[in-house]
Amino acid sequence: MPPPEPLPSDPDVIRPKRAAPAEIVRPTRAEVSLQALRDNLRTLRRYAGPAAVWAVLKADGYGHGAPAVARTLERAGADGFCVALLEEAIELRDAGVMKPILVMGGYYASAYAELAARHLTPVIYDLRQVEAIARLVRSGAIAAPVDAHLKIDTGMARLGVTLRELDAFAARLGKFPEVKISGLMTHLACADALTSEETAEQMARFEEATILLARYGVNPKIRHAANSAALLRSQARLDFVRPGVAMFGISPPLPAGAVDTPLTSALKQVMRVRTEIVALRSIAPGSAAGYGATWHAPKESVIATIAMGYADGLSRALSNRGEVLVRGKRAPIVGTVSMDMTMVDVTAIDGASIGDEVVVLGAQDGPLGSGFLGADEIARHCDTIPWEVMCAISRRVPRFYRES
Numbered sequence: 001m002p003p004p005e006p007l008p009s010d011p012d013v014i015r016p017k018r019a020a021p022a023e024i025v026r027p028t029r030a031e032v033s034l035q036a037l038r039d040n041l042r043t044l045r046r047y048a049g050p051a052a053v054w055a056v057l058k059a060d061g062y063g064h065g066a067p068a069v070a071r072t073l074e075r076a077g078a079d080g081f082c083v084a085l086l087e088e089a090i091e092l093r094d095a096g097v098m099k100p101i102l103v104m105g106g107y108y109a110s111a112y113a114e115l116a117a118r119h120l121t122p123v124i125y126d127l128r129q130v131e132a133i134a135r136l137v138r139s140g141a142i143a144a145p146v147d148a149h150l151k152i153d154t155g156m157a158r159l160g161v162t163l164r165e166l167d168a169f170a171a172r173l174g175k176f177p178e179v180k181i182s183g184l185m186t187h188l189a190c191a192d193a194l195t196s197e198e199t200a201e202q203m204a205r206f207e208e209a210t211i212l213l214a215r216y217g218v219n220p221k222i223r224h225a226a227n228s229a230a231l232l233r234s235q236a237r238l239d240f241v242r243p244g245v246a247m248f249g250i251s252p253p254l255p256a257g258a259v260d261t262p263l264t265s266a267l268k269q270v271m272r273v274r275t276e277i278v279a280l281r282s283i284a285p286g287s288a289a290g291y292g293a294t295w296h297a298p299k300e301s302v303i304a305t306i307a308m309g310y311a312d313g314l315s316r317a318l319s320n321r322g323e324v325l326v327r328g329k330r331a332p333i334v335g336t337v338s339m340d341m342t343m344v345d346v347t348a349i350d351g352a353s354i355g356d357e358v359v360v361l362g363a364q365d366g367p368l369g370s371g372f373l374g375a376d377e378i379a380r381h382c383d384t385i386p387w388e389v390m391c392a393i394s395r396r397v398p399r400f401y402r403e404s
């Protein structure tokens, strides 16, 4: 779809807002380990070699809270950031982030003036965007030519100029000195696999695009293609890499049986989500739990109610499937996950009491042992991917940042 026509005047860009931790009384929260983030950056640098690392912090930093994550990574030496939306980039600038920010989504209409004023770098994939920027520069609304990255569609068929269109695009581009193509990028569709013909083909097309553009005098200083999977598993690292999920400690899932590259075990899951037992009851054999009575106690059982439901991001797909950690031991979710609460069978958890911590994502040490629930495990239960598990932790779950 073409980008929308520029609006008559710059729209007000809505800044995201989130619940402040001070506003909460529930024991449900997400803890974000800033040390794990810093460690992951260090690990990913080892993979990146000489390539610069630009962390992808779209969707509120994959649910971790983009401003705090960006400030931490900036101090730890990240070279730049990528977001999807202009609003997300503004949130980072408002939080004091100074490093370059690439706005990858691309549909900004006349908000290019705001983009330029905040020193954000747009991604270009359509000539109408180039024309819109040029108009704003010519009218004086933007003071100087705008640096942009040009996206090439090498096989994802999502965003980017296709190789078919590139000749005509490059010929027209020369008429707009108001836009300087400082970067060239593409996105890989199949980088998750350890070896992929598709990735090789996409990279070959990217080379082709680079050569074609050079014929028109377009020689971007930097080229980039690698998401987390490509950074960890391919040679497509080029001048800078764009890891998202791996920065948060998750290695993109591999097909069953495949063994990952060695350093991925050094990645540390950054988010831990915890709540508490808020009610406890014994029920007789045959008694049901939850909406629809989808679970019946096989024997005399102890059922704990925890203060987290699907509105918090504990997926309803975990009904009668997922597990949580109580006192350091796994306990199964029973019955249907409700909006604000979920029932857990704690019959086998000795001493389970109201007020006990319950971990739904991450690690727990307790009197009965130590356990870990990875985003990848939860994703498998829900028939989805770890990216969605993290993004689903909703805004009513306040984020707490730990230095450790």
Ligand SMILES: Cc1ncc(COP(=O)(O)O)c(C=O)c1O
Pocket: 056, 104, 187, 226, 227, 228, 229, 242, 243, 244, 245, 246, 252
């Ligand atoms: C263009 C682009 N680059 C990089 C990334 C980061 O991907 P990942 O989280 O798999 O590292 C994304 C996220 O989907 C993306 O859309």
